[in-house]
Amino acid sequence: MEIKNKTTGLLKLSREIKKWSKELGFNNVGITDIELRQHEKYLERWLKRDFQGEMEYMKIHGKKRSRPEKLFKGTKRIISVSIDYLPPGHKGTELLDHPKKAYIASYAQGRDYHKVLRKKLKLLVERIKLATPTSSRVFVDSAPVLEKAIAEKAGIGWIGKNTLLLNKRAGSYFFLGEIYTDLDLPIDEPFEGNHCGSCSACIDICPTKAFEGPYQLDSRKCISYLTIEFKGSIPKELRPLMGNRIFGCDDCQIYCPWNKFAKFSKEDDFRPRNNLENSELVDLFSWSKEEFLKKTEGSPIRRAGYECWLRNIAIALGNADKTKKIIDALNSRKNFPSALVREHVNWALNQHLG
Ligand code: SF4
Structure with a gap:
């Protein structure tokens, strides 16, 4: 009983x-x-x-x-x-590979x-x-x-x-x-089946071909990993493939057919801050360290850190359409104290000026 x-x-x-x-x-x-x-x-x-x-x-x-x-x-x-x-x-695909604007996951x-x-x-x-x-x-x-x-x-x-x-x-x-x-609660039925079927859109579309196959993600090639977790020099062969993705990447979600059913969040906290959903690369690149810290307070972007933030944007600027504004922005960071940033800035300038 x-x-x-x-x-x-x-x-x-x-x-x-x-x-x-x-x-x-x-x-x-x-x-x-x-x-x-x-x-x-x-x-x-x-x-x-x-x-x-x-x-x-x-x-x-x-x-x-x-x-x-x-x-x-x-x-x-x-x-x-x-x-x-x-x-x-x-905005989904609207901002992907935009010639001037940044893509943030x-x-x-x-x-x-x-x-x-x-x-x-x-x-x-x-x-x-x-x-x-x-x-x-x-x-x-x-x-x-x-x-x-x-x-x-x-x-x-x-x-x-x-x-x-x-x-x-x-x-x-x-x-x-x-x-x-520690509560011995009754358990729910596990999700039955896999509804990917014969689709392989995420694998095919990945800009850096980070999937070795279905369910096999090689983080070392994944733009999310490279722009957030990885703190070193981004492999040169991957840089042109990163486009304007400066923090994370959504491609394997954007092209997934199931995301047609995604609902907008009701959570106000997840709404974009500081115009991050629609910013020009040169504006973000001009942030000082203080601005970076202030504008990313309480944001997951803090995880990348200021140096990697500049590193990522430098790559995106190298992939953007060549304009005077972009060349000036890159030149303004040519003597930045961090060797990591300088190396990526020089790579970006080289993309435009040869
Ligand atoms: S795009 Fe979506 S449905 Fe298609 S294989 Fe990838 S995860 Fe599965």
């Missing part, structure tokens, strides 16, 4: 958690167990091929990523949530999603704690968590050939977050 009451109580709680999640603005929520061994093998193969590039943190956490109880002791279930982020009026034009999601997840945990005692911890892309595998198991969508999570209703323009909990 006691067991039956407990089960009924947990079932009721799981329904309430889903209701509270929606009230907090999450678009999808699912609950799953912690069995991720199948994905552990995939991760090991990926790491073996050094596809993680300089993201050493992908390696150093060992099995914590695929064994949630090693990351947070006592974890029995994971509550996985998603929230749409596409800002209203998003759509997820990065507004407030840092880590902060937005973490705040909401903490509120959800507080709400759960009012209902029952629990030991729970929230994660938003900040710890070794297999977030896409977890979301797939929790029924939110399927992992597409572009390695992103896809959902029939929302495409792939959404963030994921997790709550690891």
Whole structure:
């Protein structure tokens, strides 16, 4: 009788958690167990091929990523949530390879999603704690968590050939977050099937051909990795292929047919700030370090750092149509203190002047 009451109580709680999640603005929520061994093998193969590039943190956490109880002791279930982020009026292909303007990945034009999601997840945990005692911890892309595998198991969508999570209703323009909990909540059905079918648009369209095949992304060639995570000199053969993408890249999402169904986000925090959705490269290139720090406060762009920001824009200026304004802008940074920036500026000038 006691067991039956407990089960009924947990079932009721799981329904309430889903209701509270929606009230907090999450678009999808699912609950799953912690069995991720199948994905552990995939991760090991990926790491073996050094596809993680300089993201050493992908390696150093060992099995914590695929064994949630090693990351947070006592974890029995994971509550996985998603929230749409596409800002209203998003321009899609309109800005890609624009002769003067910058392309910044759509997820990065507004407030840092880590902060937005973490705040909401903490509120959800507080709400759960009012209902029952629990030991729970929230994660938003900040710890070794297999977030896409977890979301797939929790029924939110399927992992597409572009390695992103896809959902029939929302495409792939959404963030994921997790709550690891010791509550023995009933689990949801995993997402069944893979709806990529014979499509390979993301693989074919990738500007730097970063996919070795379906589900096989070599980060070392991925523009998102190169412009955000990678801090060194960008391989010269990849620079012309980067076009005007100065922070992240959306190509494997823009051309994905499922993103016809993506919804604009209702979250004001994800709306573009500082005109980042429609800025000229030369204007962004003229920012001083102080301006960079001020204008990227609370933005994911901070992650790149000022030097890499200039490095990325220098490449885009080298790929842009030649104008006096662009040559002047590049010349103004020719003696910039950082050798990394100078090298990319010289490359860009060389593209125009030979
Ligand atoms: S572009 Fe096609 S193959 Fe790639 S993720 Fe979308 S549906 Fe799948």
